[in-house]
Amino acid sequence: MAKLMAIAGTGNNTSSLPAALLPSRLRFNPMPGCLRVVKSPLSIPARIRRRLFTDKVRASSSAAVVIETTPDPIVDEKKLKIRKNVLACPICFERVIWNGDSNLSLESVARSSLECKTCKKSYSGKDSHLDLTITGGGKVYGEPMPASTELFRGWRQSFSIWGGFPGPEKEFELIKEYMKPVLGGSIIDASCGSGMFSRLFAKSGLFSLVVALDFSETMLQQCYDFIKQDKNFPQENLIMVRADISRLPFPSSSVDAVHAGAALHCWPSPSSAVAEISRVLKPGGMFVATTYIVDGPFSYLPLSRPLRQNIAQISGSHVFLSEKELEELCTSCGLVNFTSTRNRMFVMISAMKPVV
Numbered sequence: 001m002a003k004l005m006a007i008a009g010t011g012n013n014t015s016s017l018p019a020a021l022l023p024s025r026l027r028f029n030p031m032p033g034c035l036r037v038v039k040s041p042l043s044i045p046a047r048i049r050r051r052l053f054t055d056k057v058r059a060s061s062s063a064a065v066v067i068e069t070t071p072d073p074i075v076d077e078k079k080l081k082i083r084k085n086v087l088a089c090p091i092c093f094e095r096v097i098w099n100g101d102s103n104l105s106l107e108s109v110a111r112s113s114l115e116c117k118t119c120k121k122s123y124s125g126k127d128s129h130l131d132l133t134i135t136g137g138g139k140v141y142g143e144p145m146p147a148s149t150e151l152f153r154g155w156r157q158s159f160s161i162w163g164g165f166p167g168p169e170k171e172f173e174l175i176k177e178y179m180k181p182v183l184g185g186s187i188i189d190a191s192c193g194s195g196m197f198s199r200l201f202a203k204s205g206l207f208s209l210v211v212a213l214d215f216s217e218t219m220l221q222q223c224y225d226f227i228k229q230d231k232n233f234p235q236e237n238l239i240m241v242r243a244d245i246s247r248l249p250f251p252s253s254s255v256d257a258v259h260a261g262a263a264l265h266c267w268p269s270p271s272s273a274v275a276e277i278s279r280v281l282k283p284g285g286m287f288v289a290t291t292y293i294v295d296g297p298f299s300y301l302p303l304s305r306p307l308r309q310n311i312a313q314i315s316g317s318h319v320f321l322s323e324k325e326l327e328e329l330c331t332s333c334g335l336v337n338f339t340s341t342r343n344r345m346f347v348m349i350s351a352m353k354p355v356v
Contacts, residue, residue, distance in 0.1 A: 185256025195223030
């Protein structure tokens, strides 16, 4: 049984997280007389609620999360077959042929290559990851990353202070509650950054396979470095993939869950990304994401929406003004059962791919 522990550095205790962090049907807007509605709240058991929202929060720049687990090193043939069939060509989305080590794991990536029989294209592994971008392996042509891909990396600590982000350990508890229907399946940690949640997913043993996915090779390298520092990390539970969030290298209806922590606002086109996530999710699969919302008095300014468009055009980063926008984003991409959890600017959302 995985046990989650938070190790916090020195710092001053702040007040307990407000009850507003809990999903609720009716909540009041800071603007007088305006009622905010949060649809379809997810019921959280009392024991989880007490653990999440009554503990004191200790601020620290060196906060870390440790998970104690006893991983099973044996990978049976059925599980191996699932792992080898999880990846696809980012051009045609047909499953690729795995050439390399018999075990698909972090260590085997560098010695492996993938081949698409339809497109006749090969993809090779690097020291830390598989490059499954469309231009991967090219020597001349390349495409620059949006400024927000790197600019907003490493801001999670700031989000915790001014944005209401509850911290990785409490976010992880919330994620587990939302992911209950798909525990034991495969999960993509989209825009994984330095891999904080990718590592938590792998060490928890709650998923059969964790795919740490990012477009930034710098972030993937950081994730790899953190993993190598952990001598007890279950490397057979995780692979790292470089990919475009709007062109995911997975077959349709092949993945049980997708998580995107503090990433929605960094994507060049959130609608294209969520549509891709909807495509790769199995029926009944879960999408859970966190971002921030700039509402309150700012959302009532006459020029707030044009200003937001200008910010997006310049930086590639998106500013969300309401939970309703995020709900519409999910439903327009074919996801249902939208829920949201708020704490000041922080919001965690979840949605499900319909079961046919």
